[in-house]
Amino acid sequence: MSSGTDRGRCRDSRNPTGNTTTGPSASDSVGSLLAAIANLIANGLRILSFSDKRQWGPDEHEQVHALEDALDEARKDFQELSPLVNGQLQYEADRTHASLEELRALRDKFHTHIDCLRDWSRSGGPIDPTWVRDTHILQRDLHLAQYRAARRIFASGQESTSRCLGAFLVHRKQRDWATRQVAGVEEGAYQKRYLEELRACNRVGSFQRFGDEDIAFVCDFCDGHLIWEDLDRMPSVRTAHEDATWPAAPAAPVSPTGGNPQWQATGFSHSKHEEKQVVFAPEAIANHIAPHPGDWQARLLCPICEAEAAKPQDQDDEEYVWRPDNIFDDIPAFQEHLEWQHTTTTTIPAPTGNNCILM
Incomplete structure (x- = not known):
């Protein structure tokens, strides 16, 4: 002008x-x-x-x-x-x-x-x-x-899932991996899978620093925020690798100890730089629900409870489906549930080296 x-x-x-x-x-x-x-x-x-x-x-x-x-x-x-x-x-x-x-x-x-x-x-x-x-x-x-x-x-158009479309796309990618039955998977294959999971997450949203100490993922589809509190960098791998075959549950890889699914990742707190266990980012992103109208924080559903609920609970009643209360308001509530209900009893060693990135 x-x-x-x-x-x-x-x-x-x-x-x-x-x-x-x-x-x-x-x-x-x-x-x-x-x-x-x-x-x-x-x-x-x-x-x-x-x-x-x-x-x-x-x-x-x-x-x-x-x-x-x-x-x-x-x-x-x-x-x-x-x-x-x-x-x-x-x-x-x-x-x-x-x-x-x-x-x-x-x-x-x-x-x-x-x-x-x-x-x-x-x-x-x-x-x-x-x-x-x-x-x-x-x-x-x-x-x-x-x-x-x-x-x-x-x-x-969805009746069977309450996931946001962004969550559904990551969850679908994990489900595709779960159909592969590969024996003798090497270390590099796991690293490649983790990176592919994170790339799938970055296609539906973005990671960013939230305040001074927290890390947030913001979904482009629902504008829902997932907050990991007091975290220096987002871990890029799970705490322990899965078994030699791909897991049967799409969003919950089986622990090498043969116990509950492995959802953890090892990170470091921003405030004290101490090691801490957090929910592996793709696990949360693949299972988030759009915020309530007027809210900004995404909710989460437990995929392990969801898988159990889909199974008939009694041989005499194949039609009965158990519906647990498995919707959680934020990452801390989701992690608390996983720690109490879906954590192995055997201590799992943390991965060696620096496996943390901020996407």
């Missing part, structure tokens, strides 16, 4: 009102709103392509790349999420109220953002460098909005 006043007006309109919004429509759907947003981004690229490039500097080129990245990621998310919710048609046609409200607001923000570019192309002068930052913020918001829309569709 040619003046500081104009630039301030565009930045302040990130929460637009009045003529900059198109308003709700009875024909709105997830698909139509995503298409509208994609068209707005494409219009922004078109505006830049037709502008006078003789005075362009790094900011203008960076703005083009930012819009291209936003469009590419939106397209990639749409293609990857559609198969998870029974296909593209169901994803496009979804009219869940929360998803429509979120995408309408996001469409209006993109509308205002592109209007700023249009005004700049008419007025001339250097582009506002802060618009690149705004584009990246909108790109992230669009990524999360698509993930949350897919999670809502997934949740509405």
